[in-house]
Amino acid sequence: MRVRPDVTVVVIAYNDAWRLPRAVASTLEQSLGGVETVIVDDASTDGTGEIADRLAAAHPGRVRAVHLPSNSGGCGRPRNTGIEASAGRYVMFLDSDDLLDRHACLNLFAAAEDAGADLASGLCDRIFLDVPPGAKGRVRPWYPWLYRRRAVYGPLEEHPDLLYDTLSTNKAYRRDFLDEHGLRFVERLHYEDLLFTAEAYLAARRTALIPHRVYNWLVRERTPAPSISNRRADLANFADRLEIHRRIDMLFALRGAHDLRRAKDVKFVNHDLALYLRELRDRDPGYRSRFLDLAAGYLAELDPRVFEEAHPLPAIAAYLIREGDHAAALAAAEHGGAVKRPELRAQLVERDGRVFWGTGRPRGTLGRRILDVTDFGFHLRPLKDLRPGNTVTLLEVRGGRVRMAGYVLNPLGRIRPDAELSATLEFGDRRHRARKGRVRAAVRHEGDRLAWRAEFDPRRRIRPVGFVDPVWDVRLRVRVDGEDVVTRLGEGPGSPPLGGVELPVRPRLTRLAADRLRSYVTGGGHLAFSLESGTPWARLAGSTARRAATSPAGRLAWGLVGRRARRTEKAVRRTLTSRTTKIAVFNRVLSRLPVRQGLAVFETHLGRRYSDNPKYIYRELRRSGRPVDAVWSYASSPKGFPGDARLVRRGSWAYFLALARARYWIDNQGYPDGLRKRPETTYIQTWHGSAFKLMGQDQPRVKSGSAAERARLRRSVERFDCFLVRSGHDVETLCAGLGVRSELLPAGYPRNDPLVNGVDGDPELAAEVDGLRRSLGLDAGDGRRAVLYAPTFATGPKGRPVRLLEPPIAPGVFARELGEEFVLLVRPHYLCRANLPPGAHAVMRDVGDVPDVTPLLLLADALITDHSSIMFDFALLDRPIVLHLPGGRDRTAGYFDLERHAPGPITRTEDELVAALAGLDDADAGHAPRRRAFAERFGEHDRGTAARTVADRYFPAARPRHKGERRRKGEYRRRGEQHGRTA
Numbered sequence: 001m002r003v004r005p006d007v008t009v010v011v012i013a014y015n016d017a018w019r020l021p022r023a024v025a026s027t028l029e030q031s032l033g034g035v036e037t038v039i040v041d042d043a044s045t046d047g048t049g050e051i052a053d054r055l056a057a058a059h060p061g062r063v064r065a066v067h068l069p070s071n072s073g074g075c076g077r078p079r080n081t082g083i084e085a086s087a088g089r090y091v092m093f094l095d096s097d098d099l100l101d102r103h104a105c106l107n108l109f110a111a112a113e114d115a116g117a118d119l120a121s122g123l124c125d126r127i128f129l130d131v132p133p134g135a136k137g138r139v140r141p142w143y144p145w146l147y148r149r150r151a152v153y154g155p156l157e158e159h160p161d162l163l164y165d166t167l168s169t170n171k172a173y174r175r176d177f178l179d180e181h182g183l184r185f186v187e188r189l190h191y192e193d194l195l196f197t198a199e200a201y202l203a204a205r206r207t208a209l210i211p212h213r214v215y216n217w218l219v220r221e222r223t224p225a226p227s228i229s230n231r232r233a234d235l236a237n238f239a240d241r242l243e244i245h246r247r248i249d250m251l252f253a254l255r256g257a258h259d260l261r262r263a264k265d266v267k268f269v270n271h272d273l274a275l276y277l278r279e280l281r282d283r284d285p286g287y288r289s290r291f292l293d294l295a296a297g298y299l300a301e302l303d304p305r306v307f308e309e310a311h312p313l314p315a316i317a318a319y320l321i322r323e324g325d326h327a328a329a330l331a332a333a334e335h336g337g338a339v340k341r342p343e344l345r346a347q348l349v350e351r352d353g354r355v356f357w358g359t360g361r362p363r364g365t366l367g368r369r370i371l372d373v374t375d376f377g378f379h380l381r382p383l384k385d386l387r388p389g390n391t392v393t394l395l396e397v398r399g400g401r402v403r404m405a406g407y408v409l410n411p412l413g414r415i416r417p418d419a420e421l422s423a424t425l426e427f428g429d430r431r432h433r434a435r436k437g438r439v440r441a442a443v444r445h446e447g448d449r450l451a452w453r454a455e456f457d458p459r460r461r462i463r464p465v466g467f468v469d470p471v472w473d474v475r476l477r478v479r480v481d482g483e484d485v486v487t488r489l490g491e492g493p494g495s496p497p498l499g500g501v502e503l504p505v506r507p508r509l510t511r512l513a514a515d516r517l518r519s520y521v522t523g524g525g526h527l528a529f530s531l532e533s534g535t536p537w538a539r540l541a542g543s544t545a546r547r548a549a550t551s552p553a554g555r556l557a558w559g560l561v562g563r564r565a566r567r568t569e570k571a572v573r574r575t576l577t578s579r580t581t582k583i584a585v586f587n588r589v590l591s592r593l594p595v596r597q598g599l600a601v602f603e604t605h606l607g608r609r610y611s612d613n614p615k616y617i618y619r620e621l622r623r624s625g626r627p628v629d630a631v632w633s634y635a636s637s638p639k640g641f642p643g644d645a646r647l648v649r650r651g652s653w654a655y656f657l658a659l660a661r662a663r664y665w666i667d668n669q670g671y672p673d674g675l676r677k678r679p680e681t682t683y684i685q686t687w688h689g690s691a692f693k694l695m696g697q698d699q700p701r702v703k704s705g706s707a708a709e710r711a712r713l714r715r716s717v718e719r720f721d722c723f724l725v726r727s728g729h730d731v732e733t734l735c736a737g738l739g740v741r742s743e744l745l746p747a748g749y750p751r752n753d754p755l756v757n758g759v760d761g762d763p764e765l766a767a768e769v770d771g772l773r774r775s776l777g778l779d780a781g782d783g784r785r786a787v788l789y790a791p792t793f794a795t796g797p798k799g800r801p802v803r804l805l806e807p808p809i810a811p812g813v814f815a816r817e818l819g820e821e822f823v824l825l826v827r828p829h830y831l832c833r834a835n836l837p838p839g840a841h842a843v844m845r846d847v848g849d850v851p852d853v854t855p856l857l858l859l860a861d862a863l864i865t866d867h868s869s870i871m872f873d874f875a876l877l878d879r880p881i882v883l884h885l886p887g888g889r890d891r892t893a894g895y896f897d898l899e900r901h902a903p904g905p906i907t908r909t910e911d912e913l914v915a916a917l918a919g920l921d922d923a924d925a926g927h928a929p930r931r932r933a934f935a936e937r938f939g940e941h942d943r944g945t946a947a948r949t950v951a952d953r954y955f956p957a958a959r960p961r962h963k964g965e966r967r968r969k970g971e972y973r974r975r976g977e978q979h980g981r982t983a
Contacts, residue, residue: 006034006089007105007172010082012075013096014042017051024055024063026099032106037063038085040078043071048096076185076192079168083178090172097218098169104214108172111208115152118177118204121162122214123147124170129220142167142217151209156201160263163201164271168193170215173200186247190240198248198264202255235290238276242298245272249301262309265302269310269318277317277333281491281525288326295321307370311336316357319370327493328358331389334525345389345492347448348378348411350839353811355379355412377804379412379837383485386411390476391492392527394453395501395519402503405453407446408478408487412838415480417445422479425454427462427517427529429469437462443478452476458503462517464531465508472517472529489527498527505531582656583674590660595680599629600664603671605688607635607650608830610642611852612668613686613724613946616750618642619764620947625958631658640851664954670716677719682954685720685742686750689869690730690938692894693792695737700893714739722954724749726872727940733895747949748942751854755876756944759858769855776845778823778859787917788860790827790853791884792868804835808864808884809910811840817914819843827856829868862920864913867898875903875935876942880924882907882916903927903934 009027013020020039027037037059039052052065066085072078079093090109094100104122112120124142131138141147143164153159168185177183181203185192201207245268252261273295280288299322307315313336320329331346347359355374362368378386394405404425415421423443428436439461441454464472478485491498503517517529575581600621602614610632621628622644630645633655638647648654651672662681665671668688677683696702696713720742725731726749735744759766773779778786794802805828807814814824824844826834834846850856857863857873862880865871871881881904899906904927907913916923 003034004089005036005087006032006109007092008036008038008082008086008088008090008175009092009094009100009105010079010086011037011039011094011096012042012078012082013039013044013048013052014071014078015044015046015048016096017044017046017048020048020051020096021055023094023096023099026102027094027105028059028062029102030100030105031103032109034088035062035105036086036088038082039063039065040082040085041065041067042078043068072187074188074190074192076187076189079192080184080187083175083184086175089175091175091178092172093169094215095169099216099218101213101216103212105172107210107212108214111150111210112172112174115206115208117152117174117206117208119171119173119200120208120210121147121165121171122210122212124165124167124215124217125213126217126219129218141213142170147209147211149211153207153209154205156204156207156260157257159207160260162207163198163260163264164267166194166197167215168197169217171197171200177204186244189243190237191244194241194244195247195251199251202251202257202260235287235294238291239294241272242294245298258303262303262306265306266310269302269306270314273318274314274333274336277330279523280330281334282523292321292326292329296324304366307366312373312376315370316373319367320358323360323363323367325358325360328360332357341385341387343387343389343488343490344378344409344411347409348373350379350412350837353815353837353840355837374835374837375804377833377835379414380804380833380835383414383480383483386414386485388485388487389492390487390489391495392489392498393494393496395496395498395527397501397503400457400459400504401455402458403453403455404441405451406476406489407449407451408476408485410445410449413448414838415445415450415485419481420479421445421450423452424477424479425456426475426477427472428475429464430471430473430528431469441476450478452478458517459506462503462505463508464505464514464517470514470531472531474527474529490525491521491527492525502532503529579651579672582651582653583672586656586660587674587676590657591676591678593661595663595678596629596661597663598627599631599658599662600666601631601633601658601662602645603633603650603665603667603669605669605830607633609851610634610640611751611854612688613750614666614668615852616753616854616947617666617684617686617950618645620750620951621955624948624951626951626955627958628664628955631662633658671719673712673716675719682721683719683742684722684724684950684954686724686950687734690726690872691734691737692867692869692896692898694893694895695734697739698733698737717741722950724946724950726752726942727938729895729938745950745953746941747953748939748944748946749873750947750950751852752873752876752939752942753944753947754854755857755873756942765855769858772850772855773859776823776825776847784821784823785861786825786859787822787862787864788825788827788847788856788874789864789884790856790868790870791829791864791866792870793829793831794866801831803832805829805832806835807840807844808886808913811837811844813910813914815843818917822917825856825860827853862917867894871903872935872938875931876939878928878932878935880904880920880927881931882913882920884908884913886910901930901934901937903931 011020011023011027024037024039027035039055041049041052049067056063056065064085066081068078068081083091090112092105092108108120108122111117123144126140126142128138128140146161146165153162156162183196183199183203185196248264249261252258252264276291280291283291299318307319310318313332317329317333317336320332328346334345335342346357349356349359354372355378356362356368356371357373358371362371388409388411390406390408392404392406394403396403421443423441425439425441426436439454439456441452443450443452474489476487476489478487499520501519505515505517507515514531514533516532518532519527519529522528602618604610604612604614618630621630632641632645632647633650634641634647635650641647648658659665659671659675665677665681665683666686668686697710702710702713717739718741720740722743722745723735723740725735725744725746731744754762754765759769789808791805805826807824807826809824819842825847826836826844828834828848834848836844836846847856853870857877860879862882863871863874864882864884866883866885871883874881883898883902883904883906885906886908905916905923907916
C-alpha cells in the first residue's frame, strides 16, 4: 500500500527546459522525507515536457509529470491541475524559475501540524540575479516585518496585515482544506494568487507564520522575457490586476467584510499601485494616459478612508490620480519610492499656515488632510537636502557648440528673489566622481522656479579618458548665498526628446578612443551620456581596450590590487580613529602626560552650542583676566564659538589630548563615557537645569534597565569634583537621582546671573540681546510683545521621540486671535526642530538656531512651557508664565505636584491657551505671588553671583605677566587653534 506523502510540491513550467531540473532538484533535496513532486507542463514547445518526463522516470514514486494539451496563458490552470493530481496531505507551489529552501517543506509542515492550521506561510527572499553575489540589494525579503517571529492567527479579521503577502508560493495548504472550501485558482487572468490567497486567508480557521526562509524568488530584471509578475510594461497586466482586485472586493462584500476590503485597498495603494507608478515615467505618453485612466476608474471605487490610512506619499499619488492631477501624482509616487534622497519634482503651496503637495487648491476636508505635507518638513530642511527637480527644456548641438537650458523648482519660494545666485553644470564620470568637466551657467529667478542656460564647446570642457569611463552624468550646482544646491537634470513638462544628442569630445588618451557623448534618459528620468566611438578604428580600439580591461590580467592590474589597498587603508583608518581606540590611548598614554596648569576644556550639550552655564563661567574668567588657557569643543561646526579660545572638534585626537592635559573640565552634561579622569584634573559639572522630571537612577527605564547601564551612569557621576546647585530642591532630587557624591556648590547657575542682574552692567550681553531683537524683527515699534514657547523634549504615543515641534496654537488662529498683540518665539529642544511654515513668519519666529537661551529669556515678555526646567529660570524675571500641558503631559512623573506649585495658569487645549494669552495681564496679578514663591523655593541660591563664585572658588586670581609672556601665550594659542581645527 502506497504511503500518502506529507507534502506535494506542484512545479509549473512553460518553455523553461534549462531551469526546470534545478527547480525540481530543490524539491528532491528537501529535508522532509515524505515529499512528492508533481510537474505540470503547460504545453511547452522547447522540450520542457521531455525534461519533465525524464525527471519522472529518474525518480519513480517521487516525481510525476502531467502535460496540458494546450497552453493556458497563465498560472491558474497548471496549478489547479497540480492540485487535482496531488496526493500529499499538504500542497505547495513552485515556479520552475525559482527554488525552495532545503527545509521549506519540513518547516511549513511542522508549523501547520503543531498549530492545527489550515495554511502555513514562511519568508520569501527575492534574489536579484543582476546584482553580484554578496552585493547590497541582491537579497530583498518580501514583507519581512510579517515574519519577525513565529505566530498563529485565527480569523483574518484579527490580523488583516496578512493581506500584504498574497503570494501562493511561500505557503503550504492543507489539501482537505482546499477541497472543503472549493479553493482553486482563477484561470485566464494573471495575479491569480492574489485572489486565491485572499480566499484561503478568509476561509482558514488558523494561519501559522514562521520566521524561516522557505522560498527563493529569483528575479532577473534585465531580460527580454520577464516573468508574468514583472511584465508591468504590458497594460493588460495592470488590467488583470485590477480585475483580480475587483473580484476580491466582491468576495469581501459577500461576506460583509468591509473592514477587510478597506485593509486590502490600503495595501493596493501602498504596494500594488506604487509598483507601477514608479516605472510610469519610462513609458510612452499613450501608455501613461491609458494606465492613469484605468487606475482612476478603480480608485474612484475606494472608500475615502483608504487614502487617509495609506502611507502619506502613495496616498497623495493615488488621490491625485483620482482627481486628475497626473504630474503631481507621479512626483509623489517617485518621491515616496525606495530612494534614499528623493527629488522634489512637485511644487508645494502654503495655505492657512499648512504646506500642501501640488499647486491646486485641495478639495474639501479630505483633500486638505491627504495633501497636507507640513510634517514632512520641506519648509525646514536645508536647501541642499531639498533636491528640487531640474527639467531640461533645451539640448542641442550647433556648429560644435552645446546649448542647454532648463529650470529648477523653487519650493515655497525658499530661494528668495534677492538671493545671490551662481550656477555650474558638472559633467562627471559615473565611476570616478572626481573626474569632471565644469561649465558656467547663467541662472535667474523666474516666478516659482530658477531658469538656467549654458552654451559651451564640449571638446574643451569635457575630457574623458576614452576607454574606462563609459557613462557620464550631468548635474547643475546652484550656489545660493554661499550654500550649494545640487540637482540632477531630467525630463519633465516642457522637455524636448532628450535621447540621441551627440556631444563631440576630445579624449585624453588617443584619437582612437571614444570621441563623443550620446545622450539618453535613465530609468529614473535623468539625463545621462554614454561614451561612444565615431570611427571604425576607434570602435575597434575601444573594444580591444575593454576586453583587455575585463581579462583576468586586466582586472588584476586595474582593480584588485587597488581595491585591496583601499580596503586595508580604510580598515587601518577606522581602527586608528575609532572612539574605542582613542579612549584606550587616553587612559593608557595621554593621561600620563603632564597636566598643563591653567588649561580648561569647556563643553555645552556635548559640543552642540556655545551656551549655558559653561559660557557664563568662561565669560567671567575672561572678564576677570584669570590665567586660563580655554579650549572649547564643538560637535559639527565651530561657527558661533568664541574666537579668542582654542577650538577642537569633539571626538578628535586634539579633543582627547586637551582633556588629558587639562587642569579643569567644565561642562553641563557629560564628557565621553569611559574616560578615566586623573586626580590632578578638577571636573566642574554645572548641569543644565533643576529637575521636575525624574532623573538618573530615579527614572523607571534606568531602574529596570541593565546593571551595565547603571554602572555606566555611576562611573560618569563619580568623576565630578564639583556640582552646582540652585536650591535645596536640587540637592534632594537632582543630586540624589544622579547619585552625586562630589562637593555641592550652592552658587546658583551662572547662566541665570543676567536674569537677576539685568544687562546694564554687561555691554557685551546687552549688544547680544539687542542684535537678537533686531534679527527677529522685534524692534519695529509695532508694540507687540514677545512670547517664548519653549517646551521640553517629548515622545510620541509609542515612545518614539518627537523630532518636529508644532506651535501650540495654529498659525492662522494665532494671527486672527492674538497677532496684533503678540509675536510667538518658538524654541524647540535642541534635539528637535520647529515646524513653522513660511507664512507663519508674520506672527511666529523659529528661534531654534539661537545657541543661547538666556538672551531669549531676557527679551521675552512671557513664557509658555510644559514641565521643562526653563520655568525655574524664567521665574527669576518675575514675568508671566503659562504651563501648556496638552495630551496628559501634566501626568508625567515628577518630583513634585506641578499643578499645586505651578508658577502660572495651566492650559490643556488650544482654546484655553488662546484665552490665557488674551487675558494675560488681568490674570497675572493673581498668579504673581505664587510665581515669586516658586522662584524663591527653586532658585534660592540664584543671587546673580554664580559665575564669580565658581571663578573665586577654583581659579587663581590674575597675576602680573612678565615681558614677552603675552606674546608666547598668543603664539601657543594660535598653534593650538590650528592643530585643533585640523585634527
